Amino acid sequence: MSLKPKLSLHLKSIIISQIHPNSTPNKPTQPPITAHRPHHHQHPPTMDGFSVASLTSLCSTIAQQVVSSTSELQSLLQTIPSPSDSVQQIATFAAILHATNVQVTHLEQALGNATAISLGLQGVLTASLNSCNAVSARLHKQILRLHADNATDADPTYIQSHSQLLAIYQSLFQCLADILVINERDAQDAALNRSKTQELIQQSNSSFNAVLQPQSILLEASRVHETLPDVNSLPHRPKHQPLEQDQPPPYAHTDPSSSGSQPGGGTPQSSEVGPSYAPAAESIGFSFAKTFKALVQPFMSKPDPFVSALCQAVTNGDIRQITGLISQGININGKGEHGNTPLQCAILADQEQAADVLLSAGANYGSGGWGLGMPPMFQAAAAGRIGIAQLLMDKGIKPTEKSVSGQPYFIDVIASNNIDGIRFLLEAGANPNAANIAGRPALILAVRQANIELVELLIKFGAKINASDFTGSSILAIASEKDDLNMIQTLLNHGAKPNGEGMTGVPVLVDAILRRRLDLAHLLLDHGAKGKADDITGQPVIIIVVKDAKMKPQDKVSLVQRLLENGASANAKDMVWSRPVLTFALEFGLPEIVESLLEYGAKPTCSMSSGEPALLYAVKMGKVSEANALLEHGADPNKKDQNGRTPLVEAVIKQDKELIKLLMDHGADVHARGTVSIASFAAALQRPDILNLLGLGNGGMSGAINSEAMPPGYQASAKS
Structure with missing residues (x-):
């Protein structure tokens, strides 16, 4: 009778469906993955049609679609003039898409590093990635239909059902990535059969069917708005407007010393220091927003040349010229040639006196009028312009203000990594435990940014050291994703729990050992991590260490000793074969471990x-x-x-x-x-x-070897 754990009927059905695909009408399907013969040292054996290369390519495709969708939504959010429930929903959806991209990329890395993939795991990976690819492709096409005129008509049912499915995919992909770390196929199948894994698989299937019902991201009544705006209705310049009217008044540079100004830098190139919904650096694939902008650009009005002149004077800190231009009635809240307001130019060029003049003249400094980007005080903090930030705070701006999505602007400043600006806001009362719209606390963001100084600053002001991610991952689990022992040491020194777990419930210690990060494992054990811990399949970590064929014997000896000291059971049994760890130590020729196990009570x-x-x-x-x-x-x-x-x-x-x-x-x-x-x-x-x-005398019983004296299978030994 085979001792291998049996695959569930549900899991078998998934595998069969991938080997013999049977399309269902009206449901998005994917063609079978092209078979590529894997390298001999990578993942033998594989089922027909399976290759790691095809799955990693599929991961990349999904990531590209999700990144492009996220960028489209972020660009859309910046064009919506006023906050509403639909804006909040779209902002949250963008955050979920971003989190999906992170998880798919993590799974792609796990696939590349896997040393074994069981047949059952191959089937689940193929099925889940194919369905996710179908959803992300369909979703991207729908997102491209959204624009500023119809965003408020987005179907909340459509967005909610897709948000739920993407969240399930995130959990499932994290679970599959954890299983890929396991080096034995039997153990991988056992992990697949765990109730939590099966539940995620079933949820993904049912949610996949659910998203097929709402076919459009727009409500039926709004389909009349799907076409592009009429070009004739766009603002344009008069055909016979004299060119001279486009020229700014002559700029006469005055002596800064006469006005008490300070020399500034060049004209800023970025529109904002750190917007709440800054678009990604580059959208991958077709971008509706960029195409639309290119189409209407010739018909859009040009930047106000008078505001451009004011921006230049502000950038140079020329107070006399600034006051002169303001006295001529120039729009103090207009935008110059680079899309910046004069106050933004003052922030970027760190011209505190110029900012003071603009504020005194009525420049807009509150949340209103700044779209979905950060208000000027937070821009100043993100850029480290503390003097200007203080001027704006003195106007009554609170460090706890939030964007229309509900995310504190302080979170955007955290992303800037500017320690001075972040300290300024914390001292003024910003919440060190603030979280982004996805539920990720500021301290977690600092850890992901690998900024130890920022982590220590947040902890100093009261950030909860044992904060967890929205996925349920502990702060140590998130920190361990990077090979940065200093960060983990810092967190442990400040009281982070050494027994923290990842999203699937696997302790950080076990994950470190599975990835053979022995320095991290010893660090965690030094701070009290429990040696009695299991991986996702229920395999005791002490068994994993002893059976690891790639770990050096001396490393096994020291690690097993530490695990025993921290509570590992010397009689732990293999979850597949039910054999005690002592038997594996004997088979692997590890006398020091045998001795240690016996000293700690092994039978x-x-x-x-x-x-x-x-x-x-x-x-x-x-x-x-x-x-x-x-x-x-x-x-x-x-x-x-x-x-x-x-x-x-x-x-x-x-x-x-x-x-x-x-x-x-x-x-x-x-x-x-x-x-x-x-x-x-x-x-x-x-x-x-x-x-x-033997105490049998001086050979008195000697004689020739006979068949009665020979034990079964005996062969004479020459040993003396």
Whole structure:
């Protein structure tokens, strides 16, 4: 009877559906993945049509679609003039899409690093990624239909159902990535059969069917708005407007010393220091927003040249010119040629006096009028312009203000990594435990940004050290995603729990050992991580260490010792074969670990996979050190195997005087009855020295070897 865990019927159906795809009408389907023969050292065996390369390529495709969709939504959010429920919903949806991209990328990396992929896991990976690809492609096409005129008509049912499905995919992909770390296929199948994994698979299937119902992201009544705006209705310049009217008034640079101004830098190029919904650096694939902008650009009005002149004066800190232009009635809240307002230019160029003049003249400094970007005080903080930020705070701006999505602007400043600006806001009352719209706390963001100084600053102001991610991952689990021991050391020093878990409930210690990050494992153990821990399949971590064929023996010895010191069970059993860890230590030839296990209470009377006692196995394999440790801790020197052999019989057969003496010293019975008489066989060997060790005199029983004296399978040994 096979001891391999059986795959559930649900899991088998998924695998069969991938090997023999059967399309269902009206449902998006994917063609079978092209078969590529894997490299011999990577993932043998594989089911027909499976290749790791095809799945990693599929991950990349999904990531590209999700990134492009996220960028479209972020661009759309910046064009919507006023906050509404639909804006909040779209902003949250954009955050969920971004989180999906992160998880798919993580799964792609796990696929590339996997040393084994069971047939069951191949089926689930293929099915889930194909369905996710179908959803993301369909979703991207729908998102491209949204624009400022119809965004308020977005179907909340459509967005909610897709948000739920994407959240399930995130959890499922994290679970599959954790399973890919496991090096044994049997253990991978066992992990797939866990109730939590099965539940995620079933949820993904049912949610996938649910998203097929609302076919459009727009409500039926809004479809009349799907076309592009009429070009004739767009603002345009008069055909015969004299060119001279486009020119700014002549700029006369005055002596800054006469006005108390400070020299500034060049004209800023970015429109904002750190917008709440800054678009991604580059949208991958077709972008409706960019195409639309290119189409209407020739018809859009040009930047106000008078505002551009004011922006230049502000950038240079020319107070006399600034006051002169303002007195001429120039729109102080207009935008110059680079899309910046004069106040933004003052922030970017760090012209505090110019900012003071603009504010005194009525420049807009509140949340209103700044779209979905950060208000000027937060822009100033993000850029480290503390003097200007203080001016704006003195106007009554609170450091706890939020965007239309409900996300604190403080979170956007956290993303800037500007320590001075963040400290300024914290000292003014910003919440160190604020979170983004996805529920990720500021401290978690700082950890993901690998900014130790920022982490320590937030903790100093009261950030909760044991904060968790919206996925449920502990702060240590998130920190361990990067190879940065200093960050983990910092968190542990400030009280982070060393037994923190990842999203699937696997302790950080176990994950570190599975990835062979032994430095991290020892660091966690030094801070009290529990040695009695299991992986996602229920396999004890001490078993994982002993059985790891790629880990150096000396590393195993030190790690097992630390695990035992921190509470690992010396009698832990393999979750597949139900064998105690001691038997694996004997098989792998690890005498130091055998000794450590016995000292911590391992039962010396255990049996090997063949059924023979551990002591008999050690004697048969000539493991003197292990045999001595077993005897010292109470192993029975006369315990027989199923064939009636005792350890002493085996030692005599091997003619191993050291083992014979060891067994005799621990009470082995030379007259014990079994399949062969020890005395008769020893005499037949004509070895007086062995007879003396056995206490049988000076060879008085010597004689020729006969068939009655020979034990089953005996072959004479030449050992002296």
